Amino acid sequence: MGGPVAKxxxxxxxEQEGEGEKRTVCLYRMFRLLREILCExxxxxLLLSYFxxxxxxxxxxxxxxxxxxxxxxxxxxGFSLENLNICPSPLNLKFSSGKLARFADGxxxxxxxxxxxxxxxxxxxxxxxxxxxxxxxxxRQKAAAAGRIxxxxxxxxxxxxxxxxxxxxxxxxxxxxxxPAGYYYDTQILxxxxxxxxxxxxDVLAINGASAALALSDIPWNGPIGAxxxxxxxxxxxxxxxxxxxxxxxxxxxxxxxPQSQIVMLEAAADNVLQQDLSxxxxxxxxxxxxxxxxxxxxxxxxxxxxxxxxxxxVAPAEIVKYTKELASDELCKVFKDFNHDKISxxxxxxxxxxxxxxxxxxxxxxxxxYAIMESFSVVSKDVxxxxxxxxxxxxxxxxxxxxxxxxxxxxxxxxxxxxxxxxRGQTQVLCxxxxxxxxxxxKSDLITTAVSGIKDKNFMLHYEFPPYATNExxxxxxxxxxxxxxxxxxxxxxxxxxxxxxxxxxxxTSEVLESNGSSSMASVCGGSLALMDAGVPVSSAVxxxxxxxxxxxxxxxxxxxxxxxxxxxxxxxxxxxxDMDFKMAGTNKGITALxxxxxxxxxxxxxxxxxxxxxxxxxxxxxxxxxxxxAKPRPTRKENGPVVETVHVPVSxxxxxxxxxxxxxxxxxxxxxxxxxxxxxxxxxxxxPTPSAMDEAREFISAICQDDEVLxxxxxxxxxxxxxxxxxxxxxxxxxxxxxxxxxxxQLDQRKINHPSALGLQVGQEIKVKYFGRDPSDGRMxxxxxxxxxxxxxxxxxxxxxxxxxxxxxxxxxxSSSS
Numbered sequence: 033m034g035g036p037v038a039k040x041x042x043x044x045x046x047e048q049e050g051e052g053e054k055r056t057v058c059l060y061r062m063f064r065l066l067r068e069i070l071c072e073x074x075x076x077x078l079l080l081s082y083f084x085x086x087x088x089x090x091x092x093x094x095x096x097x098x099x100x101x102x103x104x105x106x107x108x109x110g111f112s113l114e115n116l117n118i119c120p121s122p123l124n125l126k127f128s129s130g131k132l133a134r135f136a137d138g139x140x141x142x143x144x145x146x147x148x149x150x151x152x153x154x155x156x157x158x159x160x161x162x163x164x165x166x167x168x169x170x171x172r173q174k175a176a177a178a179g180r181i182x183x184x185x186x187x188x189x190x191x192x193x194x195x196x197x198x199x200x201x202x203x204x205x206x207x208x209x210x211x212p213a214g215y216y217y218d219t220q221i222l223x224x225x226x227x228x229x230x231x232x233x234x235d236v237l238a239i240n241g242a243s244a245a246l247a248l249s250d251i252p253w254n255g256p257i258g259a260x261x262x263x264x265x266x267x268x269x270x271x272x273x274x275x276x277x278x279x280x281x282x283x284x285x286x287x288x289x290x291p292q293s294q295i296v297m298l299e300a301a302a303d304n305v306l307q308q309d310l311s312x313x314x315x316x317x318x319x320x321x322x323x324x325x326x327x328x329x330x331x332x333x334x335x336x337x338x339x340x341x342x343x344x345x346x347v348a349p350a351e352i353v354k355y356t357k358e359l360a361s362d363e364l365c366k367v368f369k370d371f372n373h374d375k376i377s378x379x380x381x382x383x384x385x386x387x388x389x390x391x392x393x394x395x396x397x398x399x400x401x402x403y404a405i406m407e408s409f410s411v412v413s414k415d416v417x418x419x420x421x422x423x424x425x426x427x428x429x430x431x432x433x434x435x436x437x438x439x440x441x442x443x444x445x446x447x448x449x450x451x452x453x454x455x456x457r458g459q460t461q462v463l464c465x466x467x468x469x470x471x472x473x474x475x476k477s478d479l480i481t482t483a484v485s486g487i488k489d490k491n492f493m494l495h496y497e498f499p500p501y502a503t504n505e506x507x508x509x510x511x512x513x514x515x516x517x518x519x520x521x522x523x524x525x526x527x528x529x530x531x532x533x534x535x536x537x538x539x540x541x542t543s544e545v546l547e548s549n550g551s552s553s554m555a556s557v558c559g560g561s562l563a564l565m566d567a568g569v570p571v572s573s574a575v576x577x578x579x580x581x582x583x584x585x586x587x588x589x590x591x592x593x594x595x596x597x598x599x600x601x602x603x604x605x606x607x608x609x610x611x612d613m614d615f616k617m618a619g620t621n622k623g624i625t626a627l628x629x630x631x632x633x634x635x636x637x638x639x640x641x642x643x644x645x646x647x648x649x650x651x652x653x654x655x656x657x658x659x660x661x662x663x664a665k666p667r668p669t670r671k672e673n674g675p676v677v678e679t680v681h682v683p684v685s686x687x688x689x690x691x692x693x694x695x696x697x698x699x700x701x702x703x704x705x706x707x708x709x710x711x712x713x714x715x716x717x718x719x720x721x722p723t724p725s726a727m728d729e730a731r732e733f734i735s736a737i738c739q740d741d742e743v744l745x746x747x748x749x750x751x752x753x754x755x756x757x758x759x760x761x762x763x764x765x766x767x768x769x770x771x772x773x774x775x776x777x778x779x780q781l782d783q784r785k786i787n788h789p790s791a792l793g794l795q796v797g798q799e800i801k802v803k804y805f806g807r808d809p810s811d812g813r814m815x816x817x818x819x820x821x822x823x824x825x826x827x828x829x830x831x832x833x834x835x836x837x838x839x840x841x842x843x844x845x846x847x848x849s850s851s852s
Contacts, residue, residue: 123260123272123323125237127244127331138249138337142241144272146229151241155219155251159344162216163403167208169221171199171238177225194517195477199223199235201518206239206288206297207246210254210634214345219251231274236261239288240324247332250340254634256332257296258324259288262317264309269316285313285627289321292592294635301525304573304623307649311642318638348407352397356408357415360389364416371430375459375549375605376504378428382413417610418583421598427607429458434601434647436578436654441558441662443566450674451567455559457602459549464559466567468537468675470708470720491538492531496520496556502548519553523577526557526618526626527564530571536677537720539569550605551579557618557626558659565663568670575625576655577618579603580644581611584633592634599644601651612636617648621656624649676727680717680734684807687715689772690737697737705729745804745814750821753802755794763789765802765816776802780817 126143133139136152143149160166173196175182175189184190203221211219223238239259247256263273263281270277278284283305288297295318302310367373367381386409393405417428425433437458445452451466474491496519500507512520523543531539541563543556554577561575581603587593600607608614614630629641682690691698698709707730708720721727745751745767756773757764762781764773778786786792794800805815 123320125240125324125327127240127327129244129248129331129335136245136249137251138245138247140241140244140248141226142237142244144237145232146227147232147234147237148226149223149234149237149241150226151221151223151238151245153219153221153242153245153249153251155249156217157340157343158217159346160216160218163346163406165208165211165216166218167204167211167221168219169200169204169207169223169242171196171203171223171235172225174225178228178230194521197514197517198521199238201514202235202286202297202299203239203242205299205630206257206259207242207253207255209296209632210257210290212252212254212342212345214347215252215342216346217342221245231276232272233261233275233278236272236286239286240328243324244328244331247328248336250337252339252342255290256325256328257288257290258321258328259286259297260317260320260324261286262313264305264313269313271317271320283310283313285310285317287314287317287321289318289325290635291325292635293318293322293638295629295638295641296631296635298627298629298641300624300627301528302619302624302626303529304620304625306623307645310624310627311645314641315638346403346407348411349400349404352393352400352404352408353411355396356389356393356412359392360385360409360412361416364413365420368417368420368428371428373428378606386413414610417606418585421583421600422585422596425598427600427604429604433598434651436602436651439655439658441562441659443562443663447671448673450671451563451565451569453559453562453566455555455562457551457555457558458604459547460552460555461545461547462552462555462559463544463546464556464563465542466563466569467540467542468567468670469540469722470675470677470710471536471538471718472708472710472720473538473540491535492524492528492541493539494520494524494527494541494543494556494560496523496553497542497544498548498552499545502545502552519556522553522616522626522628523556523560523618526575526577527560527571529625530561530573530575530620531564532570532572535569537675539564548605550603550608551577551616553577554579554616554618558655562659562663565666568667568674570666573620573622574656574659574664575618575620576652576659577616577626578648578651578655579608580613580615580617580648580651581607582613582615582636582640582644583607583610584612584636594637594640597640599640599647601647613644615641615644615648617645617652619649619652621653673723676721676724678719678721678727679712680719682715682717684715686772690734692737701730701733705733747804747806750801750803752799753816755796755798755800758789758794758796760788763794765800767802774814774816776816776818780819783819783822 124144128141128143129139132141132150133152136154138153139150141148141150170192172189173193181187182189200223203223207221221242223241225234228234236259239257243256243258246253261272262283262285263270263278264283265273265277265281270281273281282303283300284302285300286298287295290296295314298314300310305313363385364382367378367385370378373381389409390405393400393408397405421427421433427433429437431437437460438456440454440456442454443452445454445463446465449465450468453464455462455464471491474489475493476489495512496516497512498516498519499509520543524541527541541560543560545552545556557575557577561571564571565574579602581600583598583600584594585596587595600611603611603614612632613636616626616628616630617624618626627645629644689697692700701707702709705726706722707726710718710720712718719727719730721730751767753765753767753776755763755765759775762775762777765776766773778789781789781794782792800818801821802816802818803820805817807814
């Protein structure tokens with residue numbers, strides 16, 4: 033308590049003329065008593081009552097009394113550190129607030145085990161010029177939190193990693209639906225890792241921390257929410273599993289729940305989990321989120337702040353909306369009922385109606401803001417579209433609620449590629465390609481991601497690209513944005529469970545969206561599955577994905593109560609835009625591999641989610657039937673122009689010759705042939721060649737540099753050695769012509785101690801007899817001796833011929849010896 037009291041001894045009060053000395057005495061007496069009662073105050077309320085009494089007793093003047101009380105209320109977080117433990121196993125979450133980042137509108141620290149995450153929330157009081165909710169969520173992994181130092185040149189955190197971006201997106205999707213409609217004020221959520229124990233994943237803690245920070249702040253927000261991770265380990269559900277448990281889990285499900293058991297967000301990766309098991313996991317996870325919500329609500333009661341009064345919510349005025357309906361509703365209804373329209377023509381017709389209507393509105397309401405005019409038309413257009421679906425159960429393209437768009441599949445689009453496929457669903461077209469490369473090309477995780485998730489590298493990846501021409505637009509073609517990264521990660525989750533883990537290549541699937549009119553990420557799943565089978569990857573099953581939409585009708589008296597709703601299978605872009613949910617699910621005929629639910633409402637009942645899963649399962653099986661008509665199973669062999677992997681056996685004694693000085697031979701081999709070479713064990717190397725012709729070149733190169741491999745030598749035998757070089761330490765000798773010279777040390781030349789071979793009159797080209805004593809077990813060097821032969825016994829001298837012992841494809845080396 034010493035820190036907070038020390039801050040109190042110098043309150044920021046302004047001096048007033050004639051009262052300085054009197055005030056100093058009063059404050060000195062007041063703070064001396066306050067120091068004594070701080071240790072006795074067990075709660076903020078008791079401390080406030082003590083302080084109010086002291087101020088009333090010792091502080092003269094109403095203005096001074098008001099200043100002191102106001103200053104204390106602004107600084108109350110410095111006195112109170114409210115800790116809340118949510119103890120029911122298996123949650124064991126701990127929330128705290130009031131100690132760190134007190135200038136932020138809201139701050140909370142969430143701890144699970146020894147993993148701690150601090151989340152801050154700040155929102156401007158001045159409205160933004162944006163016509164949407166300007167919410168920014170940044171999740172940052174700190175190297176210090178894991179006890180590491182970044183390995184880049186500057187030794188500090190640079191940029192953002194994929195893990196940080198994906199986690200930020202999950203947090204954003206969990207909290208964005210609960211902001212009030214029309215709240216267009218710049219808001220930022222920052223999540224900082226304070227400590228990582230390598231056991232508990234901090235991403236779920238960050239979601240709960242964002243919920244607590246917003247709930248404790250004065251920012252308008254209809255929370256709190258709670259989030260848990262659900263896994264299936266050995267057939268049992270595990271809440272917030274550890275990293276070790278996740279390594280053997282069949283399911284990685286994050287459930288975000290809102291008040292009154294509403295589903296706010298879902299994100300899942302699964303290993304062919306059955307539909308009933310996934311449904312049970314969602315129900316169980318939602319139950320535990322309610323415990324977290326109750327805990328945060330208790331913390332808010334103790335330490336929360338009253339929500340600020342927003343100056344202006346950007347909603348369309350009712351008067352302008354009513355007039356807009358009179359002007360445009362009939363024309364809009366006519367366009368939405370015309371089933372001959374495609375995406376472009378429908379958008380053009382709506383735009384014509386928009387321009388005409390907005391011009392009439394500006395004449396009728398000349399003082400109205402431009403945003404009010406545009407928003408009024410958007411509200412009417414949305415209402416007309418939704419009411420047609422709710423009342424007629426027919427969609428704008430003529431389909432019923434559960435029908436799929438026309439699907440066309442094509443494989444082996446480009447023969448030179450390792451694998452390719454074109455998937456067309458309605459006006460959504462995706463070109464997927466598969467590329468094989470060496471295992472060295474796998475994605476290497478950064479130190480912090482490895483410490484948190486335990487994943488060091490991955491040899492399967494899917495990259496999603498969405499160029500502007502896919503929607504008839506013009507834009508800058510730059511690096512990957514957050515949306516592209518998120519869609520690619522979802523498609524990668526869907527396909528990863530069916531790819532064999534022991535595949536000898538790194539696999540990269542690229543998905544380029546050529547046309548987009550809804551659900552391009554699920555089209556990427558379908559196209560990626562076709563391309564993998566076309567490439568000859570032995571996938572366990574085909575995978576398909578589909579998006580389910582939702583249109584609801586709420587109670588006018590209570591917007592949170594859903595009176596009626598419609599679920600839409602295989603949604604269009606306009607149905608996603610005007611709808612309330614984008615529910616994406618992918619899987620095989622057997623089970624589910626990936627799921628993602630983007631919900632625009634503050635929450636939906638669990639029963640709607642269960643119906644969406646069932647409807648998506650039916651649609652998924654229909655899509656798989658159509659895909660199987662094009663290619664039903666993987667090709668038995670890869671394409672002839674595909675990459676090749678072989679092994680080369682190099683004895684330890686010849687590794688120096690194979691590698692070359694400073695790795696010269698290996699560098700030259702890779703530069704000339706384009707191969708990638710990696711060491712598997714002490715004597716085995718893996719050779720990856722992008723084409724069979726490159727492997728043929730590599731074989732010739734290796735044969736050329738390794739022609740002098742040793743023959744089998746007999747231990748204790750005597751051989752004739754030729755001196756090829758004289759050094760200070762001894763002589764370099766060869767036992768056969770194409771052998772790599774070895775050193776015969778001075779200590780093994782003569783019984784006497786000599787300092788230089790010249791003392792014995794040795795010369796280059798001279799032959800001497802040596803005895804072979806095997807190889808040094810540590811470095812493989814040949815052990816020879818000449819001095820042991822300085823005896824009256826006449827040894828039998830053997831001569832050797834050339835043999836080659838380095839062989840490709842892991843076969844055993846051939847060697848022999850002969851005597852004379």
